[in-house]
Amino acid sequence: MNVIRYTPGPQDWAHHFGPAEPKISIAPGDVVQVATEDCFGGLVTSPSDLPSEVVPFEALNPVSGPFHVEGAEPGDALAVHFIDIVPSRNTAISSLFPHFGSLSPTHETALLAEPLPEKVWFYDLDLDRWTARFRALSSDFTLELPLDPMHGTIGVAPAAGESRLVMVPSTYGGNLDTPEMRAGTTLYLPVNTDGALLALGDGHARQGEGEVTGTGLECAMHTVFTVEVIKGAAPAWPRLENEHSIMSTGSIRPLEDAYRISQKDLVEWVTDLLPVDRFDAYQLVSQLGTAPVANVCDPNYTFVSRFPKSVLGTEQAYGGAHARLAAVAEEYRSANARIW
């Protein structure tokens, strides 16, 4: 088991998904330990730091990478399996950005009304109890929330030479902001360029579905992942798989189009996995699918559509890639009591 550690500093972070020099190269089967910074670039250090004042726009949402993945070529699927995602600080930060979040006027839903005020919440993390402490700004109310760490942003270089800001989710991944991107999950991304150029960041110690304010419990992370390249199997949109479900994503506006994309992709995926045509698969998704929204705040909105693996029988997506990667994860965890 080849274990690679990558701990970039501010000078190393990337802010785009697109053509770039890779920072390091990794091979399928390698286990990568990577440090990621929070979405504020680590520049919000006290509750009195307003992000709009201390974080330049171009410093927002840094990602670690890009990683060149050996053997990944256009048309392949890159399977990324999260072995572990652990907060690397004892605080997480959430905020209301002006002109951001589903319930505020934004630059996209442009109104003459005033945006919501900017506010910052600091959460104390207790990694032993695996909890975060919410402290109300308007009273002395506090609440303990369970941790459920995830990465908001992970993706590869887009197709056709585009370069997109890290805030955007789309076909190549990006800022999907779904709580499903947790340890134990495999993400399937389409490879658009040689080496794929994988990058990730924007850890959340937890996040609700929809990320309605525009922020989760934003947190620097120590993350461990491994990858596999599946030749010629590029999905049209990012897909996920965990122990229980296969999941398709769609990221676009309006939200019903994100839903449509993810549902259509899921119907096609089920058609591939069960001995039925697409109309039967459509029927099954209609009865068995669950559909939690991911984000309704980013430049594209993201939907996740899930289908239970229990009804797939012995059929496995991508020839069992998830099981293989989970075995690597198991081997790593057996050998490493702590992720870092």
Place this chain on the structure above:
Amino acid sequence: MNVIRYTPGPQDWAHHFGPAEPKISIAPGDVVQVATEDCFGGLVTSPSDLPSEVVPFEALNPVSGPFHVEGAEPGDALAVHFIDIVPSRNTAISSLFPHFGSLSPTHETALLAEPLPEKVWFYDLDLDRWTARFRALSSDFTLELPLDPMHGTIGVAPAAGESRLVMVPSTYGGNLDTPEMRAGTTLYLPVNTDGALLALGDGHARQGEGEVTGTGLECAMHTVFTVEVIKGAAPAWPRLENEHSIMSTGSIRPLEDAYRISQKDLVEWVTDLLPVDRFDAYQLVSQLGTAPVANVCDPNYTFVSRFPKSVLGTEQAYGGAHARLAAVAEEYRSANARIW
């Protein structure tokens, strides 16, 4: 315990939410046993019956009612608690309607492309095993699905004298088509007219989130419910509560507006229940909320936004209405081994 049974025939069904003569009158605390027909008006009796041929448009989606609820006045909340929802036939039906469903051109998303073909699936129900048997149309593949019965359609008369077809979900309830409308759940509706004029139907033996084809496992039901009137407490939009969650709904197009409505209502509800202002509540919903879509096929799309009751401490919505109604349900179930 006053138990009322209402088993309407075709001549009794209603097809609108709006001004109408109530069929019967019920009082808070009464337990009502009601039979409901499937969304096809019972007219699809074999897999070769195409709904578009055998069901006149005006016969679709009949509801049982309306019920006059004693003491319900405009501005009140009507709490409806589902004690039991049990299929009353041993088959459920699902179909592709032309010009209906999220992944077909429709009358609302009007394209020049051809709609999907009409198809009908019959499911055999096994009430002992509590399962439904899917049989593929394109192969001999079959699958056993767990039952999870619910009502797609339940509502009261709309405000301001409107009369809406039963296919529409909106502020007064209607065709919300969420799987959350199952036994054990309390629905809170705004009362707009004296007596509320409650009606319900469109049972599904189960349904996925989004109801992507436009149909669940459509099924006639034997349903038991009880009601309570909460004076002056009308919610802006239908709310639900079960053992685990409080839930707000929003029904409109585009889907992001349905999400916004349900999230804003949930933020306001949490603000009422916790000692925090609405910005703290917004923050908590952003981290703890779940947001499964209900339907993306009806004339309005419906979102459900959930918040865990575990963090509410001793605070109870509507002064504990759900607990009181659940106690009535418990008493009923103790006294009645079978619902019918």
Place this chain on the structure above:
Amino acid sequence: MNVIRYTPGPQDWAHHFGPAEPKISIAPGDVVQVATEDCFGGLVTSPSDLPSEVVPFEALNPVSGPFHVEGAEPGDALAVHFIDIVPSRNTAISSLFPHFGSLSPTHETALLAEPLPEKVWFYDLDLDRWTARFRALSSDFTLELPLDPMHGTIGVAPAAGESRLVMVPSTYGGNLDTPEMRAGTTLYLPVNTDGALLALGDGHARQGEGEVTGTGLECAMHTVFTVEVIKGAAPAWPRLENEHSIMSTGSIRPLEDAYRISQKDLVEWVTDLLPVDRFDAYQLVSQLGTAPVANVCDPNYTFVSRFPKSVLGTEQAYGGAHARLAAVAEEYRSANARIW
């Protein structure tokens, strides 16, 4: 020429499109002189009257009617030709309603942000100069605007027994709020019930495209129109025709679906009128069509899609109904120097 005058008072106004007792009956070919009240029900009488305080919700947007149209049966088209629309007062009123208008949080696009403030503008009308005088609230700036009177609201009873508030535009007409509804224009509506039950109101002395604030120059009107019934020719959505254009409308959310409905209907209309198939018609609409938005503020948004009559050659929509009705208008105007 049978001329009928109808001047309803507050007790006569209607507030729904739906089943109702007709106020009077008219016959095809009759010329009807009708008085309509402004959208505030005439209750805003000075700039210090805030509509939200002086106009009960149920009094908003009264319409005159419904008129029973002799011979109109379900499936027919009702052609309504506006002979003249003239302000009946020397002031028009415009306002910002809280929670209304495209650039404010609304009940439909629900945000936590504050709505825009309520404001009222009074315009002095000069019917000799055919102008309205805008007076700024924030300075002493004034401006003279040309009049272009129109009706925001006109429709018939909806299909399938629905009853909708007058604020809603849909398949049956209603609150379309397009400046195209001016004198000289013929409106084609689908007849859903015997007698059609035509009603109209919500006159605007002028209005921009989109009605971005939610109000035009709201004004009581003296209006003259005539009607024709075209058997079996019900359009799916309201259509308009004037000297220059045929026009299709679509009213729904999101706005792209309103656009799609109106464009698809226009493509089908052009297919009927030219010796080409629908793909050629689609091509022609793509190159020759104009598409001004009507309203982006009402419960449904309305698009108007226009096609130039100049390329239709001798082909006439609805067998020349517009020309016949324009001839009636010409005859009426020849005989009546003033409309009232």
Place this chain on the structure above:
Amino acid sequence: MNVIRYTPGPQDWAHHFGPAEPKISIAPGDVVQVATEDCFGGLVTSPSDLPSEVVPFEALNPVSGPFHVEGAEPGDALAVHFIDIVPSRNTAISSLFPHFGSLSPTHETALLAEPLPEKVWFYDLDLDRWTARFRALSSDFTLELPLDPMHGTIGVAPAAGESRLVMVPSTYGGNLDTPEMRAGTTLYLPVNTDGALLALGDGHARQGEGEVTGTGLECAMHTVFTVEVIKGAAPAWPRLENEHSIMSTGSIRPLEDAYRISQKDLVEWVTDLLPVDRFDAYQLVSQLGTAPVANVCDPNYTFVSRFPKSVLGTEQAYGGAHARLAAVAEEYRSANARIW
């Protein structure tokens, strides 16, 4: 008058708006004669050429440029005035692309239904008569359409280092696809990088509003333009000005958000130009604005919102930039009987 001619070949075309080496440098006041290729890269040469077969995706919609504009710095407005736009071939081409156009299932509005068939129309252009000849594919019907040449695509490098495909319209311009981009019009773009990196292409011999099929009369062009740099005056979104109107654009999905962006920008522009606050400006836009849709087919939808210059009195946008540029155009036309 410094006149520069730039006639790129296939090896020179650009396919992104973003960081790139400029092809040539131009100075404010220069008159530039530029040749642009059609959106098919010139590869559709007969009606039997299906674009999906003969045009690789990466070859679609080439633009000529980028041009480095001397003195243009981030924060400036780049004013581009079209002196002339003339077809450089005697044919124009229009087509139905699979999965493209407002009335077909697309990759964004993803359905299970089949897309519309691919079709190609060739128009003969008569530059003397200034017309194009439509020939139906389904019959022998033909029609003569007036020319109204325009550029669908023109823009600068996006902000924050993004690189976008030329098919996309956004804040930096791009594939706006509005018929307003005709000779005599001035376009104001925000400068995001030193030299602006202006590029343009995608000429249409004419186009309807909305470009419903996704294509206009696609045509190679000989175009003449001149530029001015207005220091520190970058608009948030592209703006246009012609003899009659100032115009704001917004490009995003859903279409109501594109409308909102363009209307809000127009309200702010009117606030700058008239001695009123933004609420008075909002009122005036609501009554005097026109709002033709530009495209409802591209990755972002584009709206144009217009306001009449007649009511602006002596106030001139950008200190009279349009008048200055129109004077340059007049001088050029006086000196050059033909544009090429």
